[in-house]
Amino acid sequence: xxxxxxxxxxxxxxxxxxxxxxxxxQRLIDTARRVYRSYxxxxxxxxALEYLEILAxxxxxxxxxxxxxFQDAGGRWVGLRFDLTxxxxxxxxxxxxxxxxxxxxxxxATVWRGEKQQRGRYREFMQCDFDTIGTRSIAADVxxxxxxxxxxxxxxxxxxxxxxxxxxxxxxxxxxxxLADRAANVLRxxxxxxxxxxxxxxxxxxxxxxCTAEQAGQVLELAKISxxxxxxxxxxxxxxxxxxxxxxxxxxxxxxxxGVRAGGAPDERVKLDVSIARGLDYYTGTVFxxxxxxxxxxxxxxxxxxxxxxxxxxxxxxxxGVGASLGLDRLLAAMEELDMxxxxxxxxxxxxxxxxxxxxxxxxxxxxxxRASGIGVEVYPEPKKLGQQLKYADRRGFRVALIAxxxxxxxxxxxxxxxxxxxxxxxxxxxxxVSVIAAVKEILGAS
Amino acid sequence: xxxxxxxxxxxxxxxxxxxxxxxxxQRLIDTARRVYRSYxxxxxxxxALEYLEILAxxxxxxxxxxxxxFQDAGGRWVGLRFDLTxxxxxxxxxxxxxxxxxxxxxxxATVWRGEKQQRGRYREFMQCDFDTIGTRSIAADVxxxxxxxxxxxxxxxxxxxxxxxxxxxxxxxxxxxxLADRAANVLRxxxxxxxxxxxxxxxxxxxxxxCTAEQAGQVLELAKISxxxxxxxxxxxxxxxxxxxxxxxxxxxxxxxxGVRAGGAPDERVKLDVSIARGLDYYTGTVFxxxxxxxxxxxxxxxxxxxxxxxxxxxxxxxxGVGASLGLDRLLAAMEELDMxxxxxxxxxxxxxxxxxxxxxxxxxxxxxxRASGIGVEVYPEPKKLGQQLKYADRRGFRVALIAxxxxxxxxxxxxxxxxxxxxxxxxxxxxxVSVIAAVKEILGAS
Numbered sequence: 001x002x003x004x005x006x007x008x009x010x011x012x013x014x015x016x017x018x019x020x021x022x023x024x025x026q027r028l029i030d031t032a033r034r035v036y037r038s039y040x041x042x043x044x045x046x047x048a049l050e051y052l053e054i055l056a057x058x059x060x061x062x063x064x065x066x067x068x069x070f071q072d073a074g075g076r077w078v079g080l081r082f083d084l085t086x087x088x089x090x091x092x093x094x095x096x097x098x099x100x101x102x103x104x105x106x107x108x109a110t111v112w113r114g115e116k117q118q119r120g121r122y123r124e125f126m127q128c129d130f131d132t133i134g135t136r137s138i139a140a141d142v143x144x145x146x147x148x149x150x151x152x153x154x155x156x157x158x159x160x161x162x163x164x165x166x167x168x169x170x171x172x173x174x175x176x177x178x179l180a181d182r183a184a185n186v187l188r189x190x191x192x193x194x195x196x197x198x199x200x201x202x203x204x205x206x207x208x209x210x211c212t213a214e215q216a217g218q219v220l221e222l223a224k225i226s227x228x229x230x231x232x233x234x235x236x237x238x239x240x241x242x243x244x245x246x247x248x249x250x251x252x253x254x255x256x257x258x259g260v261r262a263g264g265a266p267d268e269r270v271k272l273d274v275s276i277a278r279g280l281d282y283y284t285g286t287v288f289x290x291x292x293x294x295x296x297x298x299x300x301x302x303x304x305x306x307x308x309x310x311x312x313x314x315x316x317x318x319x320x321g322v323g324a325s326l327g328l329d330r331l332l333a334a335m336e337e338l339d340m341x342x343x344x345x346x347x348x349x350x351x352x353x354x355x356x357x358x359x360x361x362x363x364x365x366x367x368x369x370x371r372a373s374g375i376g377v378e379v380y381p382e383p384k385k386l387g388q389q390l391k392y393a394d395r396r397g398f399r400v401a402l403i404a405x406x407x408x409x410x411x412x413x414x415x416x417x418x419x420x421x422x423x424x425x426x427x428x429x430x431x432x433x434v435s436v437i438a439a440v441k442e443i444l445g446a447s
Numbered sequence: 448x449x450x451x452x453x454x455x456x457x458x459x460x461x462x463x464x465x466x467x468x469x470x471x472x473q474r475l476i477d478t479a480r481r482v483y484r485s486y487x488x489x490x491x492x493x494x495a496l497e498y499l500e501i502l503a504x505x506x507x508x509x510x511x512x513x514x515x516x517f518q519d520a521g522g523r524w525v526g527l528r529f530d531l532t533x534x535x536x537x538x539x540x541x542x543x544x545x546x547x548x549x550x551x552x553x554x555x556a557t558v559w560r561g562e563k564q565q566r567g568r569y570r571e572f573m574q575c576d577f578d579t580i581g582t583r584s585i586a587a588d589v590x591x592x593x594x595x596x597x598x599x600x601x602x603x604x605x606x607x608x609x610x611x612x613x614x615x616x617x618x619x620x621x622x623x624x625x626l627a628d629r630a631a632n633v634l635r636x637x638x639x640x641x642x643x644x645x646x647x648x649x650x651x652x653x654x655x656x657x658c659t660a661e662q663a664g665q666v667l668e669l670a671k672i673s674x675x676x677x678x679x680x681x682x683x684x685x686x687x688x689x690x691x692x693x694x695x696x697x698x699x700x701x702x703x704x705x706g707v708r709a710g711g712a713p714d715e716r717v718k719l720d721v722s723i724a725r726g727l728d729y730y731t732g733t734v735f736x737x738x739x740x741x742x743x744x745x746x747x748x749x750x751x752x753x754x755x756x757x758x759x760x761x762x763x764x765x766x767x768g769v770g771a772s773l774g775l776d777r778l779l780a781a782m783e784e785l786d787m788x789x790x791x792x793x794x795x796x797x798x799x800x801x802x803x804x805x806x807x808x809x810x811x812x813x814x815x816x817x818r819a820s821g822i823g824v825e826v827y828p829e830p831k832k833l834g835q836q837l838k839y840a841d842r843r844g845f846r847v848a849l850i851a852x853x854x855x856x857x858x859x860x861x862x863x864x865x866x867x868x869x870x871x872x873x874x875x876x877x878x879x880x881v882s883v884i885a886a887v888k889e890i891l892g893a894s
Binding site: 005006007008009010011012014015016017018019022023026037038039040041042043044045046047048049050051053054068070071072073074076078080090091093094095098099100102104105110112114124132135136137139140142143146258259262263264311313314315316345346347348351354360361364365367368371375376377378379380381382383392395 | 452453454455456457458459461462463464465466469470473484485486487488489490491492493494495496497498500501515517518519520521523525527537538540541542545546547549551552557559561571579582583584586587589590593597705706709710711758760761762763792793794795798801807808811812814815818822823824825826827828829830839842
């Protein structure tokens with residue numbers, strides 16, 4: 001070869017997913033999809049590349065800085081999407097008349113941000129969003145909470161807490177305190193409460209929102225309220241009394257909690273938490289954060305909320321909605337830490353070693369028969385020593401090996417080896433492999 | 448709002464996928480995944496962005512021209528992947544020692560090419576590749592054919608034909624004709640046989656490969672051979688007699704056809720076709736193309752082949768392999784034309800209209816009970832007139848509506864409406880909804 005070899009490597013902040021990482025990742029994505037779909041959320045997709053004017057200035061200053069942008073061969077300025085919310089807004093503005101409302105969509109797709117390099121932050125990652133658009137009904141907020149609950153139950157979590165709040169409560173208090181016009185800055189400060197503590201939050205409110213110390217103190221008073229959901233509701237009522245917005249917010253929180261209970265999510269997993277605000281300006285009603293009880297410090301693994309107007313940058317049609325987003329990478333890291341991830345590098349549980357060179361056709365027939373029963377089977381692709389192939393089976397995490405050579409095929413038997421326990425059994429080998437299938441199913445069912 | 452509104456639109460050559468398009472698309476992707484996995488192919492993923500030096504000059508002149516490339520914020524030249532083969536080569540070179548061989552992977556992911564705009568060509572599209580790396584064994588070629596066969600059967604096709612050939616046969620003939628050093632140009636010309644006919648292929652061979660008219664004639668003679676697989680094999684043998692490569696090629700074709708038959712793909716779906724060559728230089732053995740009998744003119748919907756050295760640009764380790772790629776967009780267009788695609792815009796078959804405002808909790812409970820049985824259920828998110836909600840159910844393609852108001856809940860019944868036939872039935876409504884579930888399953892099972 002004339003060309004110089006090129007060192008194979010990925011860009012900083014980008015990752016290859018090898019099978020052992022990709023298999024649990026896909027399983028998690030599949031679970032999210034299945035749960036979203038079971039509530040009637042439809043899949044959509046949008047281009048990775050959009051006109052830059054669609055993307056730039058639509059997120060935060062930070063996402064603007066992180067935008068991958070360039071001129072394409074036709075001289076158009078384009079960018080890689082940095083989230084799925086801006087594309088959804090553009091998509092909804094463009095297609096909502098065709099789609100009709102209510103419109104429920106999920107979108108699981110890759111996004112790109114040229115983040116500063118730091119541990120655990122990637123420049124390419126996946127988002128898993130679901131939203132209900134075109135309704136202000138509390139039923140949609142209830143359903144969003146139920147989806148989150150179902151999602152974590154289906155993934156396999158027992159102990160997790162969905163924290164809910166309603167921005168209207170704080171808005172009501174700010175109205176009473178004459179701070180309504182500075183709500184965004186107050187919220188941004190308040191959102192840091194868990195991270196930086198009440199004193200520094202108060203300082204920030206005074207500095208950026210121009211609050212008095214007393215006003216900041218009252219806002220922090222609200223954020224301090226805790227107890228059972230009913231306790232919190234009782235304490236909120238006097239704080240917002242006189243503010244229509246605030247009272248409506250408390251009313252919606254009650255409806256939300258009652259609805260969620262009726263829908264099957266038990267009280268201990270849904271916590272009214274007045275300290276969460278979610279800094280993003282566009283949330284206007286219910287807000288959600290989800291914490292794993294075993295790992296609260298990793299932060300929220302599923303967050304979202306209600307907004308009044310999704311697509312105002314692209315259409316005059318008002319599109320209220322509510323939704324949430326699963327933090328896939330963070331959750332996978334947590335599941336790894338909690339030992340919830342099985343380490344396998346094969347999606348098929350059964351290996352048929354190919355050690356008798358003359359018997360390829362028999363191996364293929366056996367594989368086809370077992371596969372027809374719905375069990376994945378790999379035939380080792382070249383004749384090699386059995387021991388070598390069993391090592392391969394072990395390394396990849398195959399659960400079962402079906403071992404047969406000339407003797408076995410002559411006598412219509414097959415040895416079934418449980419790769420986890422090492423147990424072996426001889427089973428009759430019929431043309432439809434019915435005995436083999438039954439034995440394999442028993443082993444797979446037990447694990 | 449102070450900002451000017453931005454017209455919502457996508458870039459030329461890029462598409463939004465609305466639910467009605469996305470649902471069948473995902474179903475097809477899921478089928479491909481399921482089949483690939485059932486043979487032990489593991490999922491992997493690689494970054495959308497790679498160092499430009501990894502991508503540029505690794506495909507054809509055409510893909511080079513079509514590459515989306517730019518300098519990132521750190522001044523690095525980067526590009527968007529234009530296929531999944533170059534990333535696989537880079538990936539394999541980088542990780543093969545960790546992965547071990549044989550390594551079987553599938554990769555279903557988006558690629559980008561700045562193609563000239565023409566009907567049915569997109570600048571962003573999905574590829575669905577699977578490959579077995581690290582073995583020269585014919586068993587892997589057999590399995591690749593079986594995967595293609597299984598894939599189309601599972602998608603729902605009955606009449607399709609997998610055309611197979613082996614490049615060594617033609618290479619053998621070229622050796623005999625003293626044209627071995629001009630093989631690439633001969634192959635590129637021959638690959639156009641179906642499109643431009645034998646005369647223009649001969650002209651191209653003479654012009655680009657410097658063949659004599661007689662040599663070109665002999666090559667075309669080979670490409671003309673047809674008949675049953677056995678007929679073709681019989682006619683090939685004398686043509687390659689004396690060439691070791693050619694005889695080995697015929698031998699491997701025999702082994703391939705025998706193996707594929709043993710593995711369960713019937714003869715009528717596997718056709719030895721000496722006219723296919725697949726222009727890509729890197730194929731060196733078996734080549735595949737797949738045609739739908741009902742729509743042969745759309746071209747191959749699944750193609751691939753065997754190569755001697757996947758990753759020579761990135762590593763000195765020789766990595767032979769074999770694989771194929773499903774033409775997702777082309778196949779979806781074909782399935783649409785063949786009326787194989789159900790038009791629905793919801794992934795959930797059941798809608799519960801929410802028309803009795805006071806009964807939200809009852810609707811939520813009913814939905815949870817039905818959903819727990821594995822059936823997807825949407826609760827309409829806001830109280831509206833029943834008629835309006837049934838129109839919505841109809842437009843979205845819900846299969847069943849579960850209708851209950853105050854009277855029904857009082858008397859513990861539920862009306863089940865089959866949205867396709869219009870049939871209605873009243874069913875007892877228990878707490879676990881067991882009668883409702885049974886009735887819904889019957890309707891879903893019948894469709």
